[in-house]
Amino acid sequence: MLTLDTFLSRTQTNGLIVLKDGINECEWTDEGMTSDTRHILMSATKSIVGLLCRVLADKQLLDASLPLSHYVPEIAHTAYANATARDLLDMQVEPHLDEVDLSRYSTAVNWNPVPPDATPLGLHDFFRTLPSRTSSNGGPFRYLSANTDLLGWVIERATDRSFADCLSSHLWAAMGAEKSAFVTLDCQGSPRTAGGLCATLHDFAHVGQLLIDAQTHTRSIVPRTWIDDVMKNGDADAWADGEFAQAFRRWKMRYHSGWYIIDAAPQILFALGIHGQHLFVDIEHRMVIAKLSSHAVALDVSAIELTLRSVAEFRRIAIADSRGRGVGIDVSICIYLWRQGRTWYPDVK
Template identity: 45%
Template sequence: MPAETSLPPDAASGATLANWRVPPFSRWAFQHVDELIATARIAKAPDDVWRLPDAPRSFDDFSVRAQGGETLDFAGFLDATATDALVIIQDGAIVCETYANGMTAQTPHIIMSASKSITGLIAGILADRSTLDLEAEVTTVLPEIAGTAYAGATLRQMLDMRTGIVLDIEATRDYAAAAGWDALAPDQPASDLKSFYQNLAIKPQPHGGSFRYASANTDLLGWAIERASGHRFAELVSELLWRPLGAEQPASITLDRGGLARTTGGFSMTARDFARLGQLLQGGGARDGRPVVPPAWVDDLWRNGDRAAWKTGEWQKLFPYRRMSYRGGWYVVDDEPAMMFAMGIHGQNLFVDPTHRLVIAKLSSQGTPVDTAAWAVTHRALPEIRRCLGG
């Protein structure tokens, strides 16, 4: 049975748009996003759950070094990285499942920028069906933004974070206001993402260069996907991914004031279903041999990321000793053992390790958006988890 702990009472009261990403309120808010922000429901198939058997394994001899030098056991690692939920799958079975801060196996949790990885899977499915041309310039799909810095950027460049988009202070403030995740300042008019993009007035820069992370790329890609497909994003995720995946619970995605999905960071789901996504990629895009994500798309993620773009990009210093790329919304590690992962602020992670037939889904409520100490110890824990599982 999964372990559970209760939520501190002060975290479940007083959460608002002004504080929902700050402890202690975040511990409650990350599990109750739909009570703070408008969301769209992502329906599951009612009678087609992908069953994952339980095969518990011991982590009693787990040991990892924390950033300060102290040694952490498994419980200490979970606490040090503010873990709300952890589900580990090996060989298609759940070998570890644990919850904290009031979360259960049925509780949804926001996955923040790991959402970009799911948006990438939807883009891949649509590209395989010739509904979406990833080599097309975004302005051919959305002519409304032809006069902005996005002119000349392709959907592929947006998907791989290789546009020249750099938001200045004013544009960053406007983007945050448009997304609907923050309380508006007294002098800020209500806005939405479509208006933000149409009125974006930053200096144009060349597209197609080094990796440059811009969350605005993926929200714009979501709008382009809706336009090209003729369907709302939540509907697409349900029909193309969530139902065929065999998700156990519905998911959701936040919406801006105009009803556009926040495809860069707005997904919420259970830890088990997050892990099922990893298991899908572990199987080459298939569930029990039935393709859900095109195998060619999964192969493209592994093989076709631009290593030079990553090496000269702004995040190479965070993984200085890794040969990596960023492709289709996924971080890909070429070093042995090869690994693919999705990552979001405040400690959201999904790791896929085909060599060890391993998937690790970790949902957290870390106090700062980027906690480098927690980030480092999480990645140091991966080989220790493999060791405990005999890898």
């Protein structure tokens, strides 16, 4: 049987928090984490950018249906010219980047030391110097981090503000974040909006709570229409034909606005970043599970699968318990059982 402590160890967890109705029901951190630690969210950043885009659209500051070149004319000659923010948000753009392009992109994000013989390159330089190619938009799911980094430039142009200022005023400060967040920058000061956001465990969980609050609060930060859109839309065929379908073959899934959606009852949304960053949101049962980790392997499929199956089983037990007793989910009881290894099916090993 898999106990909570074993699960945390096997998935190299740095911090875990469970919220029910906005109340902290369970929190665990390893010795390296404190309430002030800003842990990198990796590609879970993309999901937060997706939220920000909808907030901006609701305020008529961004039109996701316009060609990207409307906001960034510098890319009018590239394969991205006729793609839209919607295409980027749904990962349905294929700009046909070759190995040279991807190598230049890796240099541009500024996460690795620039080789001595290489010329420093920023993200804006990378996008504006892409060769002219015909792109495929609206097709199969094609996961490409460059899409969301380009979206960061679009946000800055659409709002005439830095990404950090925009995120702060429209989302972070507005939700009452406990701590400031950080974002990594390229050599020219442009933000890494595909994966560079760093936040505390509590504030990461609060992002998930925003989605739940949008269902019940008339003055929520995230528009309720965004929740309805994500829960109902997204191209299931694009996902099925896309590059992640095989890895996630156990689940009926979609991807929309930077979020993964598992449609098996009960439905759940989640953000995902390499090295084990997860944010799960069960809107129907008002539960949030945030997990920050340090997987040794960037894309550890077995650890991701174990996390997804474990979260699904935890929710199943919680929901079954609540139905049997005619009350809301008693998360504290489920946490206790989880610690004892008494909530799992035998195949969760």
